[in-house]
Amino acid sequence: MKTNFTISIILGILMLFQNAKAQDIFSPSEKRLSIRATSINDKMAIDGVLEEEAWSRADSLSDFIQIEPNQGRASENKTTVKLLFDKEFLYIGVNCFDKLGRGGIRVPDLKRDFDWRAHDTFAVCIDGFSDNRNSMSFVTNPYGAQKDYLSFDAVLFDSDWNGLWKVRTSITEEGWFAEFQIPWKSIRYAKGSGETQSWGINFLRLRRASNEISAWSPYPRSFSFNRMEYSGELIEIQPPTPSTNIQVNPYSLVSANRQMANNKFSDFDARYKLGGDVKWAINSNAIVDLTVNTDFAQADADVQVNNVSRFSVLFPEKRQFFLENASLFGPGLMADGNTSGKMQILPFFSRRIGLAQEGRPMPVDGGVRLVNRSLKQNFGLMAVRQRSYDTLPSANFAVGRYSKNLGKQNRLGAIATMKSTTGSHTNLTGGFDGFLRLGNSNSLNFMALQSINDNGTGKGFGGYSQYYYTSNSITAWWTESIVTKDFTTEMGFLSRTDIIGTNPGAVANLRGKYIPFKRFIRSLQPGVSTGWYHQASSKILLERELKLTPFWLEMQHGGFFGFDWSSQHQNLITSFIPLGVSIDPGQYDFQRYSFTAGSDPSRKVSYSLKYEFGEYYDGKLKTSDAALSIIPIPHISLKASISRNQFESVGINSDSRDVILYTLQGRLALNPRIQLVGLYQKTSQNGLDSYNARFAWEYRPLSYIYLVLNSRETLGDDYVSQTEQQGIFKVSYLKQF
Template sequence: MRNTVTLTLLCIVVSLNGQTIFEPPIDKISVSATFTGNSVKIDGELTETAWEEAKVLTNFIQIEPNQGETSQFNTFVRVLYDEQNLYIGAFCEDLEGKKGVRVPDLARDFSFRTNDTFAIGIDGFLDERNSITIATNPYGTQKDYLSFDDTFFDARWNGLWKVRTSITDKGWYAEFQIPWKTLRYNETGDTSSKWGINFVRQRRKSNEISAWSPYPRAYGFNRSEYFGWLMQVKPKKPSTNIQINPYILSEYIETKENGETQTSENNYTIGGELKWALNTNTLMDLTFNTDFAQAEADRQVNNISRFSVFFPERRQFFLENASLFGAGLYSDTGGSGNLSIIPFFSRRIGLDSNGMPLRIDAGLRLVHQSTDQSFGVMGIKEDGGTSSSASYNFVGRYVKNFGKQNRLGIITTTKIQNENTNIIGGLDGFFRMNKVHSIGFTAMTSVDTQNDELGFGGYLQYRYDTNSVNAWWTQSILDERFKPELGFVSRTNVFATSPGVVANYRGEKLPFKKFLRAYRPRIIGNWFYEASSGKLTEREISISPFWLEAQNGGFFSFTTSFSEQNVSNAFTLLNEEIAVGSYNYTRYNFGIGTDPSGKVSAEMNYEFGDFYNGNLNSWNTSLTIIPIPHIFLSGTINSNSYDSLGTGLNTRTADLYTLESRIFLNPRISLSGLYQRNTQNNSDFYNIRFAWEYNPLSYVFLVFNSNQKNIAEDTFLERQAIVKLSFLKQF
């Protein structure tokens, strides 16, 4: 079976080629920024005289659906600057006016997949590797992030900038004000500089993506070697650039057991952060009594795999510059066989094993990024709470860039707690041989000083990416002694082989082309062996002969998965004990989704078939209703119904219900609610959060949490109410 799958993958890759992957132009398109001494009012109307003086950019080229063709919807862009700011003005023509606009909600860092979007990519280092992206939708919602090699992203980085928009019967305007202090760029000492820049627009109703400087469809917008040039940009000479962000917080916590109050306390806290840009390349952060009351709550998951669940980081302090410290293999990026090997995972700091917060007394982070190299260090002192002692956590990272798209890096982490010190040391690299072939690797060792135990972990991955096909082959290993106290691995003592290929056909033979955009069949294989013995522990081969993508973003898929599970140690799954033994079974999966940008959208995934020694039917169904962009309502049902499963041959159902709502007065004032009911652990969870951004990156938060669990005849309830005020001042 393994040889057959390997041969099939190779045949698909050979039959599809990357001829549509064009090289970046040698003579790039360019625009000269226009200096203005006149005031620019950021109101989303572009009526000031200064805008009339700037050169107009247009002639955007399609990326989707028809690469290389002229966009069907005109976009006009102007670039201004003064001593304090860079200004971008855009008009996105749409003769349907407001009827053509698609904006599902007004949450910051909105999804590109569902929104009309205008985005700006800026490569201030002109190294064709680093970029800042700043984006908005027609209602003026902000989205920003940092990108490195179009591979690693700081998705929750929040820069200090401003945008306002307006919608007319002929389209929509966006007006950006970006302070020089927010941007990152080389200090050349010249009177003017040259930066990389690109502009991209998505018209969601027709699902068209177009760019000023086009790039291949197989790549993301942040593949910055395809950027054009911004000429004659003259940023103000860097001066003192310090942000202080203090907060005050009041918290009430109450716990009850069987209706009787067990604890009740009020807490008052002050703390904050200081961010100091030592220069345009180097940034230092200090944090004191770090608080994450405003962070989004984790969504519960009923795990039906043998893997540990990976919960993403949601806390702002750790999300900034996360890409620099983000070496490793992530299960959600594809090609890893659902295996995560992450040497530094920031959720290991400030949260206990149950995800409950621990106090962070103080921390420091220093990050330097330039064309040739990047490095960063971070140290955090963590209070151990009532269950453990305090700990000291350190991470260091160095990356050396060479060639056009190659790099080598080292990473080290240290956790000191009680009598033990856990240390990780690792070497990683990424090499782009050409536009379609790339190789990445990480090799790490771990040591515990308490028992002098040494461990090893790492991976090697090859990727082939074109418009027609995405293919990969990944080899991973984690020995039984590898222990990253500040990292994350989804399983241990494993040697894994994970090949896969996804085709992307858009030819003339595709039927119903008015409705269908692409046919994307795929084959993915995963083999897991016990590293210590070489014994096969798990095999899964998934074949998706039908994977259809609609023009509006909807989809239909069918997948068959063939699994072999060799269990050497009994474990618990869905509260059932899976006994030692060998299990072979086949499962089937149907998926369907409608246009995710519509006022009403739905997605359903149904998986059924044998499962270990029993049978499991799993439903994942979601419904989203957005009557207007200011109101977002969503409901999700995850149902796992099984029979004759485990040693008890039990027949039960584990359901997880999720209701979510967001109401916006505007992009800066919102009220959100989350409710989850889980029948597997008989729990109810509520999270209600009011957020008001009364000044840029200055907030008022009101948060209420309630978590109730029913165990046998006992009821446990914890409630928390928080009021938090933060203030950001830039000097």
């Protein structure tokens, strides 16, 4: 497929929809909506009932406007919000009326940091500095599950930040109530001496039964809820002067480990461990985190995947110490299958610390992190010491990050990383990056990196630039990236090396007159994406892909259905071995097709399906991914999935094999604070299986009791399976001073 032909398709889509202005982007209102919080001295019982007399004295707001599906219309279900405050807390009282009463409420599970688009949801975002750049969001569902995150320019998100706050809810025949209690110490705001302030604030509600999103202060539907220039104002608020704000979180742990050898388990090896974390908010801008004898026993287990592509798979970070403020330390290019193609360039990837190959934990002696965020600049420093283990040497890790805010929503920054391995070498990576918001719909971001080892090796360059356009009717992008042959970032992640990538594309969002059966179909989203990948050292073409999506249907209830066609050219210069199938070097041209479908994820029974088929190098491959979720009540959820790859006459030996990965996940929750979760996986490729079970009781806010059971089978050097089993009992306690 010629380059000019592909570009013509993309430009054609842009020209076709550039004049589609109906319900398109609008500018923020010059006169912002406002709400006043009422000062009280009353004692408040946080129970989700809102029966205290203080609530009757509070001002209220109720005129929510639809974001989806009909931007600009009044919400079809009333929502009222009231705000109170005293010397310690900000209180938010919410009544989400529902025409169907209890029958209209949808809640699939009670886990923390839930997928808000699958639940009935209420959210508040607060801009305590009134800079229209940064916000803190506090989110709940009708059963009181909590979700919170930080947003920076509505581009960077710390979705795994856990603030110290409380919410309780109740459900009635009218709908559901929520009562938030947020300590002043959990909110970042401008330093003062108790004087009156005005903050940016907005409220969002998702009514899942009708898949309607509404907000108090409206914003364009293609934008994020956290675009704070569209928010309203919380006026005449009087927070106290920020004071000493220290969180101490010690833990104690006992573990028992055993291994199987010659079909016989060894005796249990009992181990004891003490450690903890300290968080000191020096002021509204600066936070210091200390960790000693760090433990991550409570982190979710990784879910295995069967990878048949030529690029590495990035497993997400799940350990709390590294998740907080991850957005500051984590600039880079992330692959999403479209805007970045198959390229990932991350100068810092925290899973390089404390984890060996296959996700095996490594002992961490301790670490320190300093983060400072202000209106003008942001900077952070982190250093961690990893202890030696078995045959692996100890190592020291360090990362430094600085970014400068320019104008309303522009940013320039720099980053440097270092990994020093005892008895070996030191790897250094450094560079600069930037983000430019070119009007409401256009943005540009870029990064340039250099690496080198102290022994003179590993000297190389990596970087990217990306233009991005978004409106209600179309999304378009153009990404250029490069990683030279010797570029080495031992604290980062690269999906591939010695590569130059070019990835343009566009997706339309058709509504209104373009859509038949509007009762069932919300939007039609045809699109095109493409990628060219050349070897950086030789400039030869290694891979070319054109992907067309002639139709992708977003249904009114939240389900979807789509079809993709892709044409690929692969130039293998070395052997490629996906799932044990060896493919010779050479030139391969083939086409593949895929169907994707999914149902409303808030239903008691929901599913997702993807079936991909067609040619695959010198043979054929059918890939089936199916998942079924059963949620009889929000307290119980089960999810089973199967990933199957059927090779037909592929590779050197014309292999025809069937590789299946089975996954079973379950959750039993007495309430959002007492839960038992489990994960079981088995693959047919080698017959190995693994399971993880974790009981967690949050007996007070962010203080936990954990009981964890792990079992995993691996193949040793002699290809004989080995079994490792572990039991962990852990208690942590958080105290805020």
